[in-house]
Amino acid sequence: MSTIISILVTYNQLLLSQINQLLIFIAKNIPLKAPKYDMTSPKYKKLTVDKLPIIKTFKKLDYKQMLKEYKIADGKDKKPVNPRGKNPVAPDTVCPRCDAPHNYIYDNAGGRGQLCCKVCDLHFSKNKVDLKTELFICPFCGHALSKKKDRKHFFVHKCVNKKCDFYLNSLAKLSLEDLEEYKKDKHKFKLHYIYREFTTDFFDVDLYSMPKGATSLKFRNFSSHVMGLCLTYNVNLGLSTRRTALALWEIHGVKISHVMVSRYAITAAAMVKPFVDNYDYKPTNYLSADETYTKVKGVHQYIWFVMDAIKKSILGYQASFTRDTGPCILTMRMAFDKFKEFPGKSLKFIADGYTAYKLAQQQFNLNGFDFDVTQVIGLTNSDPVSTEYRWVKQIIERLNRTFKFSYRVTNGFGSEEGSNTHLALFVAYYNFLRPHSYAYWGPLNSIPEIEKISTMPGKWQKLIQLSQHLILEKQLA
Incomplete structure (x- = not known):
């Protein structure tokens, strides 16, 4: 019996030794916690x-000036080409860089198409003479x-x-x-x-044009208070235009159509957008960017946001039917315009791993904006960058959920105009009227003229009035 036990103990020790060697091999050669995907692969x-x-870059040259400079430097004229081959240059051939005539151009490839200018040393094709700048x-x-x-x-x-x-x-x-x-x-x-x-200059696109469908604020059948009620039910409480019209009838006894509610929303969006876009937010150096989507006639429309991760205000927003670099650049431009002085390398711009943000950064660098994009990849903190900046990414993910909640009741928009109207009113409400726990259940950006008003319909009317004054000031300037 004792012999069997000693044999089993010895065999057990052998197994433990082999397991230990396997663990050492795994630790050295196989990562125990591999990332979901390797971006360097x-x-x-x-x-x-x-x-x-x-x-x-290539500049346009003048062959006459170059011939004069050659004569001054060498003390003699540069002689024209003396063609001796079987493929003379056609008389109508001109150098695309310096405009030298055909007698200063020679065949450089035995009739295979390549020509060379003796004045500026440019090699070009006789079949394709367009010069790259x-x-x-x-x-x-x-x-x-x-x-x-x-x-x-x-x-x-x-x-x-x-x-x-x-x-x-x-x-x-x-x-x-x-x-x-x-x-x-x-x-x-x-x-x-x-x-x-x-090929498109996204730095020359107008960011602050008025949305389509805007009308004047001349109330014939209703008052500005009714418009404030429509915005409160439609934007603050997230009701559809039909439910908003029903609420005004059943609660306030106001008989209004859902089409009129929609027109009020379009007009309000046109009026408050200049104020929202030109307000001095005094942003911090921590910005976060992300994109979500809505549906317009069953087609995905992408919504781009750039927000201040510290103060929580939305600084840039765009809607587009393509998820490419163009709308990303426009959204970042709108956010960067809020800085009186661009922070440069001290800016912490946090985004996900989508390529558009790096491409946008590359274009901004070419236009004098020197900053870095930090990309938080994946859902787990598997690297030091994700561990340090995960909280910034979570803030804008929370904004996306808030926006999707406001959009959910519409079950999709029937037109691009309706989607853009909703986006403009949502940003205005989120930045100036919505209570936030971060601001001790007050608005993110406190405006004394609005804070004096106790009712939400009155706050909407005051916000529209302030924006009208801003528009008039810009028109008179």
Whole structure:
């Protein structure tokens, strides 16, 4: 009996030793808490934004001035080309950079199409003489980028150099399985350096135009108080236009149609928007950005928000039917306009892992706004960045839930105009009228003229009046 026990004890010790060795192997080679997805994997490179390329610009030159400078420097005239080959340059050929005539241009490829200007040393094709004003150079290998794709708002330029360090490093990161998949479906991987050149100038778009459908505040059948009641039921309490009309009839004895309620909402949105957009919010350096969606005639419409994570005010908002970089830039522009002096690198701009925010940052950097975008990825704090800035991301997620709750009763909008009206009134209510626990159950932005009024319909009327005064001041300025 004792022999069997000693054998079992020895075998148990052997098993424990093997388990210990396996644990050491797992700890060294297999991460126990791997992230949900690895943003550095070549499979997810399409979700990343590469750094800016080197941009070379070409200026228009004058061949006459260059010939004069050559004569002053060398003491003699630059001789025209003496063609000796079988492919003379056509008399109507002109250098696209310096406008030198054909007698200063020679065939550089034996009739295969490439020409060269003797004055400015430009190589160009006789079949395609348009001169690029800018040339994008890969920052990793110095190779000129090739234009590969033409999208709605941008061109995609790609470095096709097989010896580029960026490409070689990306290729080296592929596992054997990924390498086999890459050979079969190369479009699934992003291994080459790419740059997106935006063709639309989103920094020259009017952010503060009046919404469509706005009418004057000339009340024929009702008073301004009835309009305040309509806004209180429709915006504050989240009732639909039909339920708002029913509430006014059953509670206040006011017979009004839901169409008139909708017209009041459109007019109010047009009136309060200038005040909301031009108010001095005195924002902090912590901004948070995210996007949610509504439905217009069954189609997704994306709502973009940028808010002050400390003071909780909505600083930028846009609605768009595309989830691309354009509306993202417009929303960020609206938020940055609230700064009297842009904070630069001290700005903490927090967003999720969506590529549009990094692309927008790249365009802002090109236009003199030097700041960084911090991306909080995933739902768990699996990295130091998520641990530090998760609270900022949760604040705007809470805003999205509040907005979705106000939109839910509509079951979707019947027109883009209705969606934009709801968005403008929601931002006005959220920033100036809605009670918040953060502000000790007062509004986020306290206005003395509004605080003196006790009823919510009166507050809406006062907000519209203040916005009217602002519009008149801007018109007279």
